[in-house]
Amino acid sequence: MNTKDLAYFDRLIKLKNFSQVAAEFGVTQPTITTAIKRLETEFATKLFLRDRVHHDLTVTASGQQLAVHAAAILADLDLAHQEIAHLTQQRTVLGLPPIIENHYFPRVAAHLQERGMLENIETVEGGSIQLRNALRAGQIDLALLGSTEPLTYKTLIAEEFDRQPFNIFVSAAHPLAVRKRIYFSELRRERFVLFNNSFITNAAFNQLARRNHFRPEVVFRARDTHIIMNLVAENVGVTYLPGLVDQHRDDVVRLDLLDDEQPEFISSIAYRASHVLTPTQEQVLAVLRGTLA
Incomplete structure (x- = not known):
């Protein structure tokens, strides 16, 4: 089986248009048509139904099943290329x-x-x-x-x-700064500065928010710890971060959480x-x- 045929098939599943797939790969439309026919011969089934009058392309049940395997095969092939390329490098x-x-x-x-x-x-x-x-x-x-x-x-x-616990960080000017410990439920009226959704701290934060039955007001999301801590220092909001965050500053105060069964980092x-x-x-x-x- 030609893996290029699977690549054409995978794109045709997504685009539903022979001409667009051909243009994307820089080949002629008959090349794509022939590749699909080879796959249909290989698996002895129809993969697509074409309505030439209305220019519709419907994926059959067999086509949908092959699409799952084709995507996995192409992903594994791409991974193999990357891993073998890395083997020849010292980095x-x-x-x-x-x-x-x-x-x-x-x-x-x-x-x-x-x-x-x-x-x-x-x-x-x-x-x-x-x-x-x-x-x-x-x-x-x-x-x-x-x-x-x-x-x-x-x-x-x-x-x-x-493994480290999570903590609440507040500005030294915040009323909560005089506290050493706090329950998460006491923060329901606070504004939060958090990481964006690609960071695992959000999963832990959302878990505690759901458990305490409130939707936090998130006023800013960032990708950098220093930005978050600077915003907290300016009292833009409070934040929720692992305790291992390097603090060493007088304008931010760290509070321990009193909640039972807290998430760990x-x-x-x-x-x-x-x-x-x-x-x-x-x-x-x-x-x-x-x-x-």
Whole structure:
């Protein structure tokens, strides 16, 4: 079977137009038609029904079933291309969420530099949800991920190395700054400054909000810890972050939460189960384990 035929088929499923698929791949329309006929011969079934009068294209039940497998095959093929390409390189692409990057990576970087390995590290920053998807898609080699539950994906190997509670951070000028502890329910009338939805802290925050039966007023979302803390310092809103956030400032106060069964911020080293690590990546993984575990 020609994998290019599956690629044509996959796009035709989405676009429902032979001409558009042909234009996208830079081939003639008969090329797409012939590819679909080869697949129909291969599987001894009709994949599409064409209404030439009304220019409609309907996907048959067989076509819908093949579409599921075609998407998986093409994704695996793309992953194989990326992994094999990475095997020929000396670099390691490392995913780092901002909270983990700020708190843990300086120690890791120092050990990598001691071994002359830091210059071969390429970091990709983003939320843990975004980086987890990038890791599974083969766009990064290793990642330090945050989660509220242990990572149990079949396609990933995750090695937990730390757990931290979440805290509330308020401006030193906020009335709550005189408190040391607080129940989440006491925040129902507060304005919040939070990460955007690609960050795992939102899952924990939403869990507590649902449990306390109120919809928080979120006035701003950001991708950077320092921006969030600066906005909190200016009393734009309060925030909810893991306790490991590097504070060291007099204009922001951290409050412990008194709620029972609170979510925890779990930090893990993660990599794909299918990925054959290069010797360089094995060394990076050993440094991560030696520094963080």
